[in-house]
Amino acid sequence: MKLLIVLVSLSLAYALPQQIKMSNIELPVSYSGVGEDTILDLAQTLKLTKLFKLISKLNFQETLFVQGPFTLFAPTDDAFAKLSSYSLRRLENDYELLTDVLLYHVAGTEIYSDKMKNEELVKSRLGSAQVRINIYDKVITVNGCPISKPDQAVPNGVIHLIDYVMFPIPNGDIPSVVASHFDFATLLEAVRVAGLTETLEGDSQTLLAPTNAAFHKLPFDTLKRIMGDKEMLTKVVENHLIKGTVFSVALQNGGQVTTTLNNKLPISIDADSGEIKIGQATVIYPDETTTNGVVHVIDTVLLPPSLDAMTSELSLENSADALKIKTLLDMISKLNFQETLFVQGPFTLFAPSDDAFKALHPYDLHRLQYDNELLTDVLLYHISGTKMSSDQFSNEQLVPSRLGSTEIRVNVYDEVIAVNGCPISKPDQIVSKGVVHVIDYVMYPIPIGDIPYMVASNFEFSTLLEAARVAGLMEKLEGGPYTLLAPTNAAFRKLPYDTLKTLMGNNDMLTKVIKNHMIDGTMFHVALKDGEEITTVNGDKLPVTIGPNGETKIGEAALDFYDVTVTNGVLHVIDTVLIPKDLHVHMVRPIEE
Template identity: 25%
Template sequence: MKKHTGLLTLSLMLVTPALAGGAGAPATPRPAAACKSIAQIVTTDPNFSTLATAVEAAGLTQTLMSGQYTVFAPTNAAFAKLPSDALAAALNDPALLRSILLYHVVPGKVTAKQVMGLSSAKTAQGGSVLINVMGGKVMIDNATVTKADVMACNGIVHVVDTVLMPAMAAAPAPAPATVTVTTPAPAPAPASTAPAATDIMAIPAMPVGMSGTTTTTTTTTTTTDTTSSTTDTAVSSNTVYDLITTDERFSTLRDLLSDAELNDVLISNDFTVFAPTNEAFAAVDADTLALIASDPETLKAVLTYHVVPGKITADQVAAATQLRSAQGASLNFKLDGTTQMVNEAMVDGAGLEASNGFIYTINQVLLPPDLVLPTATVETTVTTPTVTVTLPAAQSGANITEVLSQPQFSTLLSLVQKAGLVDALVAGDVTIFAPTNDAFAKVPQATLDTLMADMDKLKQVLLFHVVTGRVVDDGLNVAQLRSMEGSSIDLMVDGTGYKVGVRGADGIMGGMVSSRADAGNSVIYPIDSVLIPPTLK
């Protein structure tokens, strides 16, 4: 598992009095604050009113009230970038709308820190979003994350400034397969030979496991002649993890659980957690804690040492002398007068009961007796200066059709018209890497004849040259862009321009971008070669 932990930042956070609750003062137990589901965040924030309408129209409200998801949520301003007729068409087509919305959803909880360590992520729609980090900005496909880590009871919301469009929705192709949300039905549907629809509720969360513990998340359906019952362990909103997430005394523990990818374990199984407070973590030597947090296996070992499988009541804790932790080593229990001790830590107050276990607040971090700290490493950071390329202006126009009507693009325009893509290109803001007539002249005639005879392949090639949104200036200083065809376009600075195409062992095979033409709110870059998508067969 990749880990990108800012050790210095983490150390400073853990010793900050505001995080620790103030100068080591005893923590005062208080009831956990009510948290909101993803659906509630979307429906109660006026910035998401258009998204809320879309979620309701797609029948996904109940889905986003349970389960465990990460949502890249477009604001009203993001939806405003879409042509009104295109938005209206999507709102009136539940299958298309559901496909677009599920393309914004990733199963499981993925924090901003984890997102920045990824290059792509599989969505509930079935496609994958492309992830780029450039100059401190996180790009999801061609959208920028403007606010990260909005925590929900059942996941995380990251706010984006552009609506993400899956390849099938972006291209004027057959409508995407229907995505079905599980709802009670009076009887099974008749057998059909059509492909099975995707059920979002059957998509598993991100795989997680505890060291020394076999973890299984199971959805069981029992059917008899007269009854049918379903048990879904991920639906409860009062799990051990939920209580830890909503109680600010445990904010450090919550973040570390997320770093160790143990969130879903504490949702899907019965556990008892001896939970150190923020003050307990602040009392640990900062360098020691930073070393623990720097190694995923060490962090998981320390955290699971605080966890005992099963629901252990206060009476059972008081009667115990030893209990085996999920990490494998045993915890020692004793009464010191009227104070319950776990190893050398004191249990503070009564336990909190969750739907799948108990939480006991403790004042020290417990370290396994067999813990071996990882060796500290000195990292050398090499800063590569950002190369800014200024492209000279080409002949611009009022719209895409006007620019492509220039003589140098006559072949491209005729192919776009033949493929019926004109309306798709003028429906919203796009970026086109436009091969000139000279570029098409380099393509073997046999290849062109094949494309002209196969409309699907022709559309595939043409849409590989198109990116949703207006990509200019620093937007080109990324390793990849997602094309409307669905594949990634690789980019790199090459002299005074950009090389675009498909990266191979010998570099990027494709064309050169050396100028820029504005076409209304869209932008066109003439290129000297035709780009062939890697998916073309």
């Protein structure tokens, strides 16, 4: 016998006075032949007793089902048992509310589970209200309620059993829900100041919503500063927003969620209590369904990693020990430069660590400590007059420093960000009026010329300079950005005399040789990887070899000195001339010692 006949018969049975036995019910012709035992058995199997009691209470059988097609998302008896006693009493005693809830669980189309799509919105029979489908691996949910038994086919439709009642019915988007709860007053103000209300009105989003108490857990000065800085506030709110609708059923212990700020938050779920933590925040109320996603109420504000320092005093001086930049701050204090450099913000400080200063040659460190004019220039060169977080950097970007018209070159190599070849080891340290990026080396000497200038200013490159001039490549070397593998005079002298003489007298050959030492783009040493190849402007591929102590070879040439920064790229000083493959390399022999 068809399942719908059984369910409707069961509903009719509940609608009659209890003293009338089901076996005595005079069923409509289309429902006849359904016995009491069969109905009770199937009702027990499907566990839909409570749902059909409520349906029959409104005499809604024909309205909901007979006029198909339909899809019923049917809460089980256990689903109703999970409702609070207050919510259940409301449904049982408020016929208007019950009508809305029942209509919301029914769609006017027949949808089987294999036709459902993630983030699909299905129109219910309650006006324009929609239910949201989500698919998490093999779990299908409607408004976050898992479908435990899908595809129960009946005449005119299909029934999907769900583990929770979809109640309350969502009647607003995320901003509406935030605005309607006084406990989100601080969050609402944060969203407004950050100008993110329109963003939160978009579809398919998850908001981790800190309560007022969560915000008040922050130190007063920290909260005051964040609420008064639109840029900071935007980052904080974006760190609570997740693209896509992630109901609690999708959260897995040991997993993670990624915020729109691209910060990954770990998930932990207590095996005994089921308590969910996302990052450092406990979810105190999950699955507040909205028309455009879901809200999870949390007890802690999730500051982005770049703002973690905000929980302490927001000053560069008080960050010195934690960031290990005490040497730098001592030099700044020596010049009484604090106000000039920082108070007048905004600023970005590329801050050499204490270890970076230790890595300087003793002579260079001595000069910085005793030559105040030089120290002033070096400090100004490490600061930009704009506030730039790491996510604003791009490869080969030139950032103006506070030292006249000088610029700092940013390079992005996979996950490594470098400035003038110095890796940023601690990015995005937010301080008052600016941001600090801790770097592993001091950007010294300050680059003051391009590649031709650097070659011309060092006598050890006199042969290379003449070769570039004869080949007519001086103008090209002024462009870029380029990486030049710069052979020393000694490297040229390693070539047989006749070979060198032939090269220096042949413009075409010399051009090929020089271009075989040029690489498009700025490749500082930090970008070189053992076993990889780099391609020269000439088209040759040169293997990179890096030994256990950092000794580096490119092709057959060892790097005597690397990362000579220039205004249009970088030089690496090499000990061997790299002859292109298409020249007569068999005629080129090093001088035997």
